[in-house]
Amino acid sequence: MMLEKIHGGVVMALLYYLDGEILEEEPKVSAQDRGYNFGDGVYEVIRSYRGKLFALEDHVERLFRSASYIDLKLPYSPDEMSKLITDFYNKSGNPEAAVYLQITRGAAVRNHTYERGMKPVVFMYSKPLDDKPLSYYEGGFKAITVHDGRWDMCQAKTICLLYNILAKQKAKDAGCDEAIFVRDNGEVTECGSSNLFIIKDGILKTHPADNRILSGITRKYVIEVARKNGVHFRNEIFYKEDLFTADEVFMTGTLSEISPFVEIDGKTVGNGKPGEITLKLLHSFYEMVRSV
Ligand SMILES: Cc1ncc(COP(=O)(O)O)c(C=O)c1O
Incomplete structure (x- = not known):
């Protein structure tokens, strides 16, 4: 075995x-x-x-x-x-x-x-799998930004993952957990194997589910959890500079659930700890998936 x-x-x-x-x-x-x-x-x-x-x-x-x-x-x-x-x-x-x-x-x-x-x-x-405790997610994660030069069918979950592999390896080599994709025009799409959300002035945003991202199942449930918790949400394109002025940033994925970023490209996100809204969503999501 x-x-x-x-x-x-x-x-x-x-x-x-x-x-x-x-x-x-x-x-x-x-x-x-x-x-x-x-x-x-x-x-x-x-x-x-x-x-x-x-x-x-x-x-x-x-x-x-x-x-x-x-x-x-x-x-x-x-x-x-x-x-x-x-x-x-x-x-x-x-x-x-x-x-x-x-x-x-x-x-x-x-x-x-x-x-x-x-x-x-x-x-x-x-x-x-070992079920991870909440404290694992609350610890925070680090990311680097990388160029998003992928094809225009990112909505298809295909096994052609070379671009994602190389991006994630670059992140790993830099001592980080994930790579955040940024297109030529500065648009932030998603991560190597997760979706990305930012929070600025109480508004939660993520890239619209078009052909530039994989529409994550976790993304869908996190948006539902946000609505239930009265968090204002927008499907909206945002740019690399927004990552560094955001109050909170987190990724979502089947295995990463909600994972807050505390550092991107060596710069601190917010106050360097997972933010209040992220923690509310994280706790709510964590409980929801385990209440089966
Ligand atoms: C590129 C990419 N985006 C987003 C996700 C998140 O999708 P899900 O929440 O369905 O796991 C994944 C998951 O593997 C992914 O590979």
């Missing part, structure tokens, strides 16, 4: 799924898989809390949207896909887990163009 650990006294391990088979050992796919050769596929990462998958329907809906952007016909209906993921996850027995789901166009002798009748390859794993 790839990974084992003690979780509440029980030995937990990664469990795998490949094309109808559930396996304890890591499965192998064809070296001619188009995911391997071209990054030709889509994916999702779904978090479970207390033994239940969070926002599964949203993830499945986005998976189908992503597939249609890349002209990939999935071999299941959305309901069948949800059932497949749930059945697999339930077998893994991991109460706190990250379920990774990847569907590539299939395997064929390498050629840029593809046949529409190809058999997609469906791969999943369920990885046990």
Whole structure:
């Protein structure tokens, strides 16, 4: 088994799924898989809390949207896909887990163009997680800004992540947790693997969900939580200079939940600690996802 650990006294391990088979050992796919050769596929990462998958329907809906952007016909209906993921996850027995789901166009002798009748390859794993305490998020995170030179289909969650990988590695090498993407015109879009929000004068803003960002599931729920908490919200483009005059800045993602930034490009955000509104949203979101 790839990974084992003690979780509440029980030995937990990664469990795998490949094309109808559930396996304890890591499965192998064809070296001619188009995911391997071209990054030709889509994916999702779904978090479970207390033994239940969070926002599964949203993830499945986005998976189908992503597939249609890349002209990939999935071999299941959305309901069948949800059932497949749930059945697999339930077998893994991991109460706190990250379920990774990847569907590539299939395997064929390498050629840029593809046949529409190809058999997609469906791969999943369920990885046990340690549920992080609130204090982990409250500690604050650091980011650097990087140029956003990605393509104009960022709304599709594809496995072509090289630009994001390089950006995140640059952040890691700089001792930071995340890379914030800034376009040529100074527009801030999102992060390497998360969405970005700023708060200025009590107004919460994030980039509109267009083709320049991945419309995060966490982003959607954070906006709902903000509305419930009476926080003024705007889908609005903002610029690099706004990062340094913002009162509060945070990222959101399935695994990062709400993670406040306390430093960007070596400059302190706000007073150097997670701000009041961020903490309110963080606490509210943290409780909501765990109250299943
Ligand atoms: C580029 C990018 N933006 C945003 C997100 C956040 O999306 P979600 O909240 O659905 O995890 C991700 C997650 O992987 C991402 O890769």
